Amino acid sequence: MRLEKVGRQRAMTLASGCDFSSNDYLALAGSAALRSAAMDALARGVSPGSGGSRLLRGNCAEHLGLETDAARFFGSESALFVGSGFAANSLVVSTLPQRGDLILHDELIHASVHEGMRMARAPCQKFAHNDVDAAADAIARWRAKGGCGTPWIAFETLYSMDGNVAPVDDFAALAERAGAMLLIDDAHAVGVCGPEGRGLAAHLHGCENVVTLVTCGKALGCEGALILAPSVLRDFLVNRGRSFIFSTAPSPLIAAIVRESLSIVANADERRQRLRLIIEHAGERLAPLGITPSGMHIQPVPIGEDSRTMRIAEALQARGFDIRGIRPPTVPAGTARLRISLTLNIDEAAVSELATALEDLL
Ligand SMILES: Cc1ncc(COP(=O)(O)O)c(C=O)c1O
Numbered sequence: 504m505r506l507e508k509v510g511r512q513r514a515m516t517l518a519s520g521c522d523f524s525s526n527d528y529l530a531l532a533g534s535a536a537l538r539s540a541a542m543d544a545l546a547r548g549v550s551p552g553s554g555g556s557r558l559l560r561g562n563c564a565e566h567l568g569l570e571t572d573a574a575r576f577f578g579s580e581s582a583l584f585v586g587s588g589f590a591a592n593s594l595v596v597s598t599l600p601q602r603g604d605l606i607l608h609d610e611l612i613h614a615s616v617h618e619g620m621r622m623a624r625a626p627c628q629k630f631a632h633n634d635v636d637a638a639a640d641a642i643a644r645w646r647a648k649g650g651c652g653t654p655w656i657a658f659e660t661l662y663s664m665d666g667n668v669a670p671v672d673d674f675a676a677l678a679e680r681a682g683a684m685l686l687i688d689d690a691h692a693v694g695v696c697g698p699e700g701r702g703l704a705a706h707l708h709g710c711e712n713v714v715t716l717v718t719c720g721k722a723l724g725c726e727g728a729l730i731l732a733p734s735v736l737r738d739f740l741v742n743r744g745r746s747f748i749f750s751t752a753p754s755p756l757i758a759a760i761v762r763e764s765l766s767i768v769a770n771a772d773e774r775r776q777r778l779r780l781i782i783e784h785a786g787e788r789l790a791p792l793g794i795t796p797s798g799m800h801i802q803p804v805p806i807g808e809d810s811r812t813m814r815i816a817e818a819l820q821a822r823g824f825d826i827r828g829i830r831p832p833t834v835p836a837g838t839a840r841l842r843i844s845l846t847l848n849i850d851e852a853a854v855s856e857l858a859t860a861l862e863d864l865l
Contacts, residue, residue: 510810511830520825522848523857528695528800529774530847531724531764540763541756549759553752558741561752569758569765570729576765577701577717579708579731583740584761586753588690588718589615590746591728595686595714596657597622598744599736603652605645607638611665613688614833616657625655633658635673642681657686660703661696664834664842666797668692671703678712687715693768694722695775695800700768719757723764727753774847784851785843788858792865803829804841804861812839815864822860 506512518525531537544565545551555561566584573582585591596619600606604625608616611632620627628645630637642654656678658669671687678685685707693702700722707713708731715731717723730740740747778800786796794804806812809830816828819841830839843857 510813518825520820520823521853521857522846523824523826523843523853525825525844525846525848526691526721527724527848528722528778528844528846529724529768529771531722531767534724536767537724537760537764540760544756544759549755551754551756553755555751556748557752558748563752563755563758565755565758565762566752569762572762572765573717573729574731576699576769577705577708577715577729577731579715579733581732581734581737583730583732583737583747584753584758585728585730585747586750587726588688588716588720588728589618590750591716591718591730592616592688593619593622594740594744594746595716595730596620596655597746598740599684599686599714600625600655601652603650605642605650605652605654606657607641607654607683608657609633609659609669611659611662612657613659613663613690616686616688625652633667633669635670635677638674639677639681642677642683654681654683655686656683657688659688659690661689661691661799661801663691663801664803664829664840666799666801666803668703668799671707675707675710675713683712685710685713687713689715690718690721691801693717694771695778700771700775719761719764723761723768725757725761725764727757727761729761778845778847781845781847781849781851781854785845785854785858788855789861792858792862794861800845802843802845804843804865806839806841807837809839812841816841818864819857819860824857824860826857 553561569584570582592615602624606625606627610629660669687704689702689704694700696703697705704715711733717729719725719727812828819826826841829842
């Protein structure tokens with residue numbers, strides 16, 4: 504196979520070692536609270552399977568209850584629950600922008616947005632990472648050439664492979680000026696950042712030009728995703744979104760667990776504070792090694808060359824640290840890196856041990 508020849512063949516391994524790679528930032532995935540939410544839901548008769556599409560027999564009280572809870576918690580007019588963040592992004596991007604519109608996206612946007620763009624009706628254009636002026640220029644050029652539809656600007660709030668944050672308010676101001684819609688992917692911030700863990704776009708959720716992706720498989724410790732949007736756009740997705748219409752509804756049991764997870768996250772300031780201390784400790788231990796602290800729960804260690812990155816990752820794994828090397832095509836060529844994820848599954852002592860190992864290996 505060609506992938507094997509170029510050293511890019513991937514294989515799945517069972518999780519082992521100290522967790523520096525999951526997105527289970529608040530350590531909820533295996534928590535007693537979510538386990539008992541599952542048991543309680545089963546005990547009151549919630550089914551593991553939905554049995555069909557939401558538009559046929561698969562629409563359950565748990566889906567609707569979750570969507571009501573989520574809209575209230577995040578402050579959006581409505582929410583739509585779907586099976587994964589990947590499915591949500593590709594649904595939104597392939598369904599909402601219309602012919603005559605323009606999709607602008609950050610050059611580092613997640614693969615799921617690219618998947619939506621492959622199916623989208625509108626042309627797509629990337630702008631330099633986090634560069635609001637570049638996005639503004641692209642809109643101005645498009646308008647000058649006669650573009651008269653709506654520009655849709657897609658970006659992540661907290662970048663999953665870089666750990667840096669987008670200028671969310673500057674994008675919001677641009678959208679206001681330019682009559683644009685914002686497609687905000689808040690996958691890695693929800694649960695950890697913002698008031699009550701409502702994410703880095705919490706203050707924008709009620710706006711009529713904002714659609715936000717909340718994933719339930721990261722800090723929420725579960726799976727699935729919530730699309731926060733004005734009701735008119737939710738209705739459009741329900742009526743026109745092919746992967747929503749022609750697909751089995753997510754498990755009602757999972758919806759019930761996500762409901763519980765949302766209420767845990769709303770009251771998890773103590774967990775967020777503990778994670779903040781771990782992040783600060785990581786910054787203090789990694790900076791002397793020449794690693795710029797991201798100040799967030801995603802901490803990249805830039806290496807550059809693919810094979811060296813994978814060798815260091817394997818050496819760390821052999822010492823009991825579950826750290827993965829990230830290489831192209833997930834990140835641009837020449838920017839392979841280790842991705843350190845900081846979660847409540849580890850503590851400061853584990854971070855210190857990791858820093859010692861890195862000092863040896865870098
Ligand atoms: C930024 C971003 N958006 C979307 C997704 C997709 O979410 P999910 O894992 O729920 O499919 C991910 C996760 O891989 C992500 O990192």
